[in-house]
Amino acid sequence: MTPAVEVRGLHKQFGDLQVLKGIDLDVMPGEAVVLLGSSGSGKSTLLRCINFMEEPTEGRIRVGGELIGTERSGRMTYREADLCKLRTRVGMVFQHFNLFPHMNTLENVMEGQVMVLGRSKADAKENAMLQLARVGLEDKAPEYPARLSGGQKQRVAIARALAMDPEVMLFDEVTSALDPELVGEVLKAMRQLAEEGMTMVCVTHEIGFAYHVANKVCFLHDGQILEEGAPQMVLKSPETARVRDFLEGHSLFRLPD
Ligand SMILES: Nc1ncnc2c1ncn2[C@@H]1O[C@H](COP(=O)(O)OP(=O)(O)O)[C@@H](O)[C@H]1O
Ligand SMILES: [Mg+2]
Numbered sequence: 001m002t003p004a005v006e007v008r009g010l011h012k013q014f015g016d017l018q019v020l021k022g023i024d025l026d027v028m029p030g031e032a033v034v035l036l037g038s039s040g041s042g043k044s045t046l047l048r049c050i051n052f053m054e055e056p057t058e059g060r061i062r063v064g065g066e067l068i069g070t071e072r073s074g075r076m077t078y079r080e081a082d083l084c085k086l087r088t089r090v091g092m093v094f095q096h097f098n099l100f101p102h103m104n105t106l107e108n109v110m111e112g113q114v115m116v117l118g119r120s121k122a123d124a125k126e127n128a129m130l131q132l133a134r135v136g137l138e139d140k141a142p143e144y145p146a147r148l149s150g151g152q153k154q155r156v157a158i159a160r161a162l163a164m165d166p167e168v169m170l171f172d173e174v175t176s177a178l179d180p181e182l183v184g185e186v187l188k189a190m191r192q193l194a195e196e197g198m199t200m201v202c203v204t205h206e207i208g209f210a211y212h213v214a215n216k217v218c219f220l221h222d223g224q225i226l227e228e229g230a231p232q233m234v235l236k237s238p239e240t241a242r243v244r245d246f247l248e249g250h251s252l253f254r255l256p257d
Contacts, residue, residue, distance in 0.1 A: 001028060001029065002029075002064065002065040003026040003027055003028055003029075003062070003065075004027050004028060004029045004031070004063070004064060004167060004168050004199040005025070005026070005027040005050060005061070005062070005063055005090075005168055005199075005201070006025075006026055006027075006060075006061070006062040006065075007023055007024060007025040007026075007046075007049075007050065007059065007060075007061050008024055008059055008060045008061075008062075009022055009023075009024065009058060009059040009060065010022070010023040010024075010025075010046070010049060010056050010058070010059035010060075010061065011023075011056065011057045011058035011059055012042075012045050012046075012049055012054060012056055012057050012223075013057045018223060019042045019045045019223050020042050020045055020046060020049070020056075020223045020224075021222070021223035021224050022059075022223075022224060023042075023046060023059070023223075023224065023225060024225070025046075025218065025225065027168065027199060027201055028199075028215075029197075029199055030197040030198075030199055031199060031200075031215045031216060032194040032198075032199075032200045032201075032202065032213055032214050032215055032216075033200070033201045033202070033214060033215065033216045033217075033218060034201075034202050034203075034204060034209070034210040034213075034214040034216075034217050034218070034231070035047075035201065035202070035203045035217075035218050035219075035220055036203075036204075036205070036207075036210065036217060036218070036219045036220070036246065037219055037220035037221055037246070038221070038246060041220040041221055041222060041223070042220055042222075042223045043172070043203040043220055044172055044173075044203065046220065047092065047170045047172050047201065047203060049061065050063075050090060050168075050170060050201065051086065051087050051090040051091075051092050051170060052068065052078065052083045052086055052087060052090075053087075053092075055078055056076070059076075060076070063086060063089055063090060063167065063168065064089070064167055068082065068083075068086055069082065088116060088117065088164050088166070089166055089167045089168070090166055090167065090168050090169075090170060091161035091162065091164055091166035091168070091169045091170065092161065092169075092170040092171075092172065093154070093157050093158050093161050093169070093170070093171050093172070093174050094157075094172050094173075094174070095172060095173040095174060095176050095177050096177060097145075097150075097153045097154050097156070097157040098157075099145040099153055099156055099157060099160075100145075101144070101145050101146060102144075103144075104141070104142050104143060104144050105132065105137065105140050105141050105142070105143050105144075105145070105148070105156050106125065106128055106129070106132070106141040106142065108145070108156055108160055109128035109131055109132060109156065109159050109160045109163050110124040110125055110128045110163070111160075112160065112163065112164055113127060113128070113163050113164065116164070117164065124163075127163055128141075128159070128163055129141065131159040131160075131162045131163045132156070132159050134159065134162060134189075134192075134193075135155040135156070135158050135159045135162075135189045136155065136185075136189065137152060137155055137156060137159065140152060140156070149182060150177070150178045150179060150182050151178055151182030151183070151185045151186050152185075154174055154175070154178065154182075154186045155185065155186060155189050157174075158174075158186075158189055158190070158193075162193075167199065168199045168200065168201065169193065169198055169199070169200045169201075170200070170201050170202075171190065171200065171201070171202040171203065171204070172203045173203050173204060173205070174186060174190075174202075174204075175187060175204065175206060176204075176205065183206070187206060187209050190202065190209070190213070191209070191212070191213050194213050202214075205250065207235060207247065207250050210231055210235060211231045211232075211235050212231075214231045215230070216228065216229065216230065216231075217229065217230070217231045217234040217235060219234060219238075219242075219243050219246070221242055226240060226242060226243065227239055227240060227243050235247065
């Protein structure tokens with residue numbers, strides 16, 4: 001089976017700072033991969049490279065088996081037009097939802113479909129309502145973001161990304177900025193997506209989510225994948241002191257026996 005995302009030898013450097021130092025990662029279709037790691041380990045940079053908000057310094061990324069970029073004498077070059085197309089195939093949701101404040105929920109979920117994919121307003125609206133239903137918010141279609149809770153806004157952001165029919169969804173700490181009582185509804189929406197078979201890569205500190213939802217957990221340290229495997233293995237029997245320390249430092253480290 002062809003991986004939905006295949007990362008090989010990925011390096012990313014900002015000036016003199018080496019952030020990613022040779023990442024290899026396969027995400028199979030329908031798989032939910034959770035990336036764990038301390039702050040500054042390179043998790044966001046890895047996600048941003050997968051949807052080419054950042055261009056890799058070195059390495060190859062394939063999405064749906066297709067090499068992104070053009071290889072010329074051993075080096076990759078990237079054309080903006082190709083990257084724009086790629087970004088519609090790889091959806092991303094961030095910690096800070098950036099909904100358009102002057103548009104209601106429905107319009108927020110329609111916008112990209114009309115402007116980027118060129119869908120008719122009628123088609124975009126029909127699909128937007130389906131995606132809002134998927135995250136349990138169809139009744140909020142006419143509301144403006146200012147009148148939504150943080151958890152609802154984040155679910156609209158997820159619906160907006162889903163509306164582009166992505167092959168893969170990337171989630172970067174989407175619950176980290178939420179009040180604790182709002183975290184559950186967003187994790188539930190993500191869990192449902194995973195159960196529907198959406199291919200996803202999630203950066204999260206929610207160890208319980210990783211344990212119950214992920215097919216694979218990868219622990220990033222200093223720009224490399226230090227441990228990788230089934231959640232029952234990495235989270236319950238970590239091989240390195242680094243991962244053990246990280247897990248012990250997490251107040252949410254309460255796993256079933
Ligand atoms: N655009 C950038 N320019 C310079 N340094 C960056 C940039 N983005 C990230 N970094 C640096 O890369 C390192 C990893 O950052 P990041 O990928 O955000 O880590 P994480 O998401 O695991 O906390 C940090 O030292 C950060 O300061
Ligand atoms: Mg980050």
